[in-house]
Amino acid sequence: MASAGRIGPVAVAETPATPQRIEPVAGVPLIFELSSEGRRGVDLSPRAAGQRRGAEIIGVELCREDLPGFPELSEPQVLRHFIRLSQLNFAQALQFYPLGSCTMKYNPVVNDELAALAGLAGLHPATPAHLAQGALELLARMEAALAEITGMDAVSLHPAAGAQGELTGLLMVRAYHRKRGQARHKVIIPDTSHGTNPASCTLAGFEVIVAKSNRRGYMEADEVRRLVSDDVAAMMVTNPNTLGIFEPEIQEIAAALHDRGAMLYLDGANMNALLGVAKPGHMGADIVQLNLHKTFSTPHGGGGPGAGPVAVKKHLEPFLPMPRLKRCAAGYEFDAERPDSIGRMRSFHNNFGMIVRAYAYILALGGDGLGMASRLAILGANYLRKRLQPHFPSATGEPSMHECVLSHDLEKRAGVSTLEIAKRLLDFGIHPPTIYFPLVVPGALMIEPTETESKEILDSFVDAMERIYDEALNDPERVKNAPQTLPVSRVDEAAAARHPILRWEKKA
C-alpha cells in the first residue's frame, strides 16, 4: 500500500508585509503580497558609469513613470517563495505519474547538466556557423537518429512543441497538394484522436471529417476507403491510438489514402510504444511528429517547453520548415534557399536546449536500449491492465501497447465519478491517470506507467486502486471528498471559469 500522500511539508505563510488579507489565507502568499517597498533581489554592477540616466538619454517622453505593482523582495525571500511553491506540486521525480498519453518517464539529471554547458547554453543563435559547428553537428546527428528511429527520410527539428509539429506537418501537406495544383481541403481524423489534431487541422485551414473507430477500438481500412475522396488531403492517425491499441490495419489505411492521392499523417505522440517495435516510415506514414518531452525524456516543466520535430518521406522534404540544416564544405550551415519551404514556425532554429537533452538520452540508451524501453513500457501497461482487470476492466479486448484504457462501474454502483477516483488517488500520493479521454470511452481511465517505474510501484498503484474501489462501495463520501491530504481541498474550477480572476491586483 502506498503511504498516505503528502507532497512534502505545507509551508507556513510568512505574514505579508502589507496586510492584504485573503480569508482564510492559502498556503503561500502571492509574491506581490510579500513585497515591501525598497527591497531588491539583485545587485546590478555599477558598470554604466556615464551617470546619465536612461530617461535623460532617450527623453522622458519615451519612458514610463513606474512599474506599478511590481514586487520588491530580497533574494532569499524570492528563493524561499518559489521553493515553497515547488513543494505544492506533484512531480515525476517524486511520485508515480501514470498519466496516459503524456509519457511521464524519468528525466535523466545529466541531460540538464549537459544542456547547461557553456558551449551550448551560452551560444547565441546568430553566431556564425563556422563558430558553432559543435552545435550544428549535434543537430545533424539528432536529425539522423530520429530518421533512423522513425524510418523516415528527412527530419526537421524546428517546431517548438508537438502541437506545433502537427501544424507544421499539416501545412506541408497543404503546400504539397497546392504545388501539384490540387485544392484538397479535408483531413480525416479518428474519433479517438488527440484534441490537438482537429485544432491543428483548423489552424492549417482544413475541414475535419471524423472517422469512426470500430467496436474493438481501432480504425478499419474500409471506413477510410469510404471517407477518402479527391477532396481529402490527409488522414491523421495516432498509432498506437489513444486506446493504447496498435492500429492493425495501418498499412492498408496508408495504401487506401495513397491510392487516392491523400497522405498519412502519423501523430507520434505515442512513439514510446514503437521504439524498435515498428517504424512509422514502414507503416506508410508520409509525416510524423515527435514529442521530445514524451518519448525522449526532456522535462515536462508544468507544461513545457517541448519540442516537436517532424520527420517526412522524400516527397515532402522540399516543404520542410526554415531554417534547414545542410552540409557544406566546412561542416554544417543553415540553408536559406528553399523556395518550396512552408517557411518559419518560430524565432530562430529550434528548441535547442531540449534537443541536447533528447540527444543525450538517445546516446545513453542506444538502439538496443530504446527498443528495450518500449518493450518494458508495454510490459508495465499490460501488467497493470491484467492486475486491475477484476475491478477496472479494459475498455477493449485488444492487446495494449504502452498504455491501457480502463473503465469502471462505480458511477452506477456507488455514484462515484471517474473524477472522484482520480482525486482520491492524489491522497495516496499518486498522480491520477488521464481521465475522460479518449472521448469514446465513458469514464475512461487512461494509464501509462512507462518503463521507468518498478514492479513495486506498479503493485502499490494496484493496491491503491483496489482500495479506492472498496471505499467507493463502503464509504463513498471519503472518495467524494478527496483530496484531503493536499495543500488545498477540491478546487472549484467552475467558479474560476465563471468569474475569471487572471491576475493579482493591488488593492486601492
Add this chain to the structure above:
Amino acid sequence: MRFMPQTERDVAAMLETIGAKHLDDLIAHVPASLRASATINLDRGRSEADVVGEISALAARNTGASGFSSFLGAGYYRHFVPAAVRAVIARAEFATSYTPYQAEASQGTTQAIFEFQTLITQLTAMEVANASMYDGASAAAEAVLMARRLMPRRPVVALSRALWPEYRATIRTYLSALEGLDLVEVPFDDATGATDLSALDRIANDRLLCMVTGYPNALGIIEPLGAIAQITHRAGALAISATAEGIALGLLRAPGELGVDIAVGEGQSFGLPLQFGGPGVGFMAARLTHLRQMPGRLVGQTRDRDGRRAFCLTLSTREQHIRRERATSNICTNHSLCALAATVYLSLMGRVGLRELAEQNVELAHQAAAVLEVAGIRRRFSGPFFNEFALKLANPLAALEAAERRQILAGVALGSDYSELSDALLVSVTEMNLGGEFSRLAAAIAEVR
C-alpha cells in the same frame, strides 16, 4: 539500462501475471513485416560518463561561446542570469511536473503561472496575459490569428517592415492556410529607422485588420507606438506590438499606455540562457474584452471547498479539449518552465532593479555608440534606440571578419534580411558588455572602414 528498474526476475513475474512467455509476445499482434524491420541501427547504449564526454566535446567546438566579446542581439539577448533563477527551475518538483490538469496537485505551478500572468500585465500595462506562448515570433502570429477571430471580415494584415524578420516570416507561415488575407508591409523611414507613419496612414482604412509593430524594432529603434496605435484605431483596426527585448519594457512606456490592443513578445531576456535560440518563452497580453479569443493556457484564481485561495487552469472551453476543431489555438504545451524562469527573474529584479537594468542597457549602448562615433563610425538611423543600434558601414561583412580576428562578434549584418540595408550592421549592447570592449570594437571596425 540504468533508467529501467525491472530486474530479470521482475520481468519474469510480470510476464507470468500477464500470461506471456516472452517480452516479444506482447507485441506479437504488431504485423510481422513491421516488427522485422524495426531494429534501430544506432550505436549501443553508453555510460553516463561517455555521454558527458561526447556532448562536452561537441560543446567545446562552439568556439564562439567563450573567449569572444559579443555584440550579437537581433532578437535574442545576452543578459546576466542570477543563480537563483537556475536554482528554482532546476527543482525537479517544477521540471518534472506535467500540465496542471489536477489542480490540487499543482498549486505550485499554477500559482507561479498566475504570478507570471500578473507580471506580464504589469509590464505591458494590459489587463490580461496568458500562461506563455512558445516564443516571440509564434506569439506574434497567434496575435494576428486572434485579431482575425475578433474581426473576421477585415482582410488586410499590416506588418511593419522593421518588425523582426523571423516574426514576419512566422506570421506569414501561420496565415498561409487562411484564404482571403492580404499581408502588406509598411516601410520604415530610411533616415530614422522608424515605421513610416504616412505609409501606414495610406493603408489605414476599413479593410485593415491589424498592424504589427516591433517595440523596439528590428533596427533597434523605439517606434512611435502611440502614433501608430492612433492611426490604426482611426481605421477601426487593432494595434499589436511585438517586443523581442523584454528588458526595454522596464523603461519604455508600456504598450498598454500607448493604446496597443495586443502586446506580445519574447521573454528570453528574463533569465533564460541563449541556448542557440531556444527554448525561449513568448508572452501575450491583451484587453479584457478580448479574453475569450485569446489563445493558449490561462490560470485563474478560485477557492477550494474550504474557502481557501487556490489556482487552476481555466477558460479551457477555448482550448483543444472541448470544442476541438473550433479551438482558439492548438496549443497544448506552453513554455511553462521558461515562464517560471521569467517569473523568478522579474521577482528578483523587482520594481527598482528592472528599471535600473533597463537604464544601464540604454546608457551602455549609447556609450558604445559614442565611442564608435569618435572613431568616425556613424549610426545608420537617427531614431531613438534602446540597447541596439545599426552602424552605417561600407562593407559590414568585412567589418565582421576584422572583428572576428580580434575575438569580437561585432553584430548582425542586416543585409541578409534587408536587401536595402547592405550598408548596415546591427550592434547590441547589454550589461554583459564591459566598457573596454567598445574601443576594441571601434578599432576593429575602423580598420576596414
